[in-house]
Amino acid sequence: MSAKPDFFHSVWTRPPRARGGQPSLSREQIVRAAIELLDAEGTAGLSMRRLGTRLDAGATSLYWHVANKEELLELAVDEVLGEIYVPEAGDAPWRVSVSTFANGVRATLLRHPWVIALLGTKPTLGPNALRMGDRVIALLTDAGFTGWAMSHVSALIHGHAIGSATTQAAGTSALRQSGIPVSEYFKNLEPYLDRITADHPHYDQWRQANPMDDAEPMKIWEDSFAFGLERILDGLEHWLVTAKQA
Amino acid sequence: MSAKPDFFHSVWTRPPRARGGQPSLSREQIVRAAIELLDAEGTAGLSMRRLGTRLDAGATSLYWHVANKEELLELAVDEVLGEIYVPEAGDAPWRVSVSTFANGVRATLLRHPWVIALLGTKPTLGPNALRMGDRVIALLTDAGFTGWAMSHVSALIHGHAIGSATTQAAGTSALRQSGIPVSEYFKNLEPYLDRITADHPHYDQWRQANPMDDAEPMKIWEDSFAFGLERILDGLEHWLVTAKQA
DNA sequence: GGCTTCTCTCGTACGGTGTGCGATTGACTC
């Protein structure tokens, strides 16, 4: 109605259509079903037609509740972000709270790996994302961070969780797609690595000193995340007690 | 030929077809053209048909050189990873070398933002990725890291670059898609944020103290990355001088 | 009651996608 065009269109600015008529579908229901499909089969498994049949509805009926597929994915991402638990500020030492938050982000992304690929396409501005942001700010304020530094800290924690989840998601996806047990997977990979690391002395040497044979990749990924998080928290603590009071 | 099936199929294990006949297409050429298309229009802009016409070839001709689209994307990702510069071990203090490497990763991902979404789908095992790994190992060995800890450090650096690039790519993509200048974008976003942050006191307060008005998002993203990297390097240095010699 | 209006569902259709298959082309070796 307003004369000036709405330049910033997004799911979040457009309210859901009003109730009435004979609704047998709802936006919440659609988003939930979409997440189930995405969890089960990844981005490739979600099509409007399949989503329709799963809901006993025509494919095009969905378009009454959702503008298009892209918007549906935005809604699904925000719904998933709502699963992330952010500890109450002051309930624990800040290192502990931040750590549980980071672990929560990582766990949620690994539960819904398709989200990872979507994070780089649009900023997360949904209500759940903002609610999470609010609680994180409370947490970091309590820890002693302020201003833009706090924003950077938040990005740093998020980034570590995203980065770790990205690597692990890639690994588990490859493992699942190969359909063979872990040990066999690496055994099959060995010849290729042998061939190529002939020209890569450092990698070759490291690989001989740290064989994958008895390694449990799940544990390695977990260790890697925990190690990185500790280093980050150390670095932040150091910054808090030195640079901050300058 | 071998009796046991090749469980680990990937581009990297299957050699390119032998030469002969009248080749007017080549794998390198195809991958290069694909990257150009992806850079210009993102994942949605790449279709086998469009790639074919761009190369003056039939769409299905590409399938002689490349098994399928997925494999083509794997090749494109590795090609891009080849752009990343890794400093020679010992050429500079390790903090400096690691820092330039991390900046290189981030810059490359931002130059080819479509790569980000692909990193979570398959492990990066291409020749360029492995070459990069080799040089990173040299760098980190020189810095004093060994064993699994070195692997974790590598993942930490990668992860920070990926996480930072993810956030920034999402932002720039949204800005570009809206087609309006930065300042106007945030002005349009304001009413929505005002409405929603009514229930988010901490976020609201932070937003008032740190207004986006005069902020240059590019600079914020850069600052954020640099800040995080410094904290990480501090944390790693601290670990090197304490935990390591225990 | 009848009439209008508005919400919601859905069938059809269009232009696009990835890719399997078989025919075809042309350079090479005997």
Added chain:
DNA sequence: GAGTCAATCGCACACCGTACGAGAGAAGCC
């Protein structure tokens, strides 16, 4: 010349997102 084989390509199939317009049925008004 005959045969081999790498390489190109047209056709066809199943599937995709979604624009469009027809229709069903509840709600509001007289």
